[in-house]
Amino acid sequence: MLKVLFFALVVRPFLLVVTGFNVRHRERLPSEGPALVVANHNSHLDTVVLMSLFPATLLPRVRPAAAADYFLKSGPLAWFSRNLIGIIPVTRGGRGAGEDPLAGVSAALRERSIVIFFPEGTRGEPERFKEIRSGIFHLARRHPEVPIVPVFLHGLGKALPKGAFLPVPFFCDVFVSEPLEREAEKEPFLAGLKARFEALRAEGTFPEWK
């Protein structure tokens, strides 16, 4: 409830003024869970933009996977992350300790959530792609029935790049792809996902930001 109100009263008006977006192929977004929405990651705004694409009735089921060590570190941020965003904590570097870092994501998918997942792991250089990590491949193999919908985001890395405090208004583009076909092997799978992002980026005209 708090989350729905927060999006209706704070996030949506804020995004409307500061960014405003051009969504292409909105109809390709999943209309029910479980589903994985995977996007390139350049800005803290990525998460809320993706979440605000879903109708309020679906919003409680839309949950982003986020690094536990960053978002659950301090009190206020942890409260914000848990109650207003509803993150699924992912423990970075937990594999070595014998933990399954993606257990939370799997559980959420079994509860028919729409999970927002950034396969590049962390926010990269603004408006550039980073290497896709293998987490998404393991998730895909574990949940063969869950559709994976790639989304390309552009402009948010300019509006609020890593390390910046004040957002600068920029329109941003959100291009949604058809669900991904899965390759059985890791390398082709990751290459296929990367190709999807690149194909989406090629749909627009984006001057390089340097």
Added chain:
Amino acid sequence: MNEVLERIPRGPLLYVLLGVLGLLAAAEVLGFVLARARPAKDFSELRARVRSWWFMAGVFMLAIVVSRAVSLVFLGFLSFLALKEYFSLIPTRRADRSVLLWVYLAVPLQYLWVWVDWYGMFIIFIPVYMFILIPVRMVLHGETAGFLQATGTIHWGLMTTVFTLSHMAYLLILPGKGAGGAGLVLFLVLVTQFNDVAQYTWGKLFGRRKVVPTVSPNKTYEGLLGGIATSFVLVYFLAPYLTPLTRNESLVAGFFLPLAGFLGDVSVSAIKRDIGVKDSGALIPGHGGILDRVNSLTFTAPLFFHFLRYLHF
């Protein structure tokens, strides 16, 4: 209740507002009839355009009649959206992120000068002070690669989307003659937008010879001349009704306003072609972005304002 009633425009302003609604209703009926008469052809773009016109005309009319504060906030927001669209289109440098934040602050300031009726500041703030502030802020950052292009494009955007469009706001507060400031703005916007539609329609019907094929292949001499002639008639009859312009002055305005609208339109087209996009955005269904809709106004607003101010204020 009385206060609300007092806000309802009377006289010329009311009749012209009603006339605009009538025009839109006629366009709606035409779209419906065309779609019925020729089911094989696709009129969805035409109808999407008309629907967007209803929305834009509704918001605009409300904004100019409710109160001066509402009008200024509305026009300021329009400038802001156009500027944001422009900055999102052009290549900007990473180093200029903070410069852009300063530049955005110029929007509320420019409209503040209008609110306090400080003409001297209004007219030099962007051409002089922002012209100096932008390079100074960039120099402090120290990035010299692409400096000229960055200062040039940023200031050009500020001139186009904020300076020129804010002239519409200044029209609002010119002392009441004719139908008052709201009448002046309504006149300017109605003529400019009507002229866009007239040129488009004439071009669609009879267009053959291209005016500026490399910039905008859809612009033809037939469309341009037909549009100017149609708008000329509109201006000739409407100007003395809504503005202090005399019949003779209206003859001049009737010629240069449609021409300026055309030139503003193709100038923005040239920029889009330079960048390599078709529409400046996707905000308004059937129309493209904000810049696509206000491109003609960026030329007509300041020209009409100064023509009027020189002659009558």
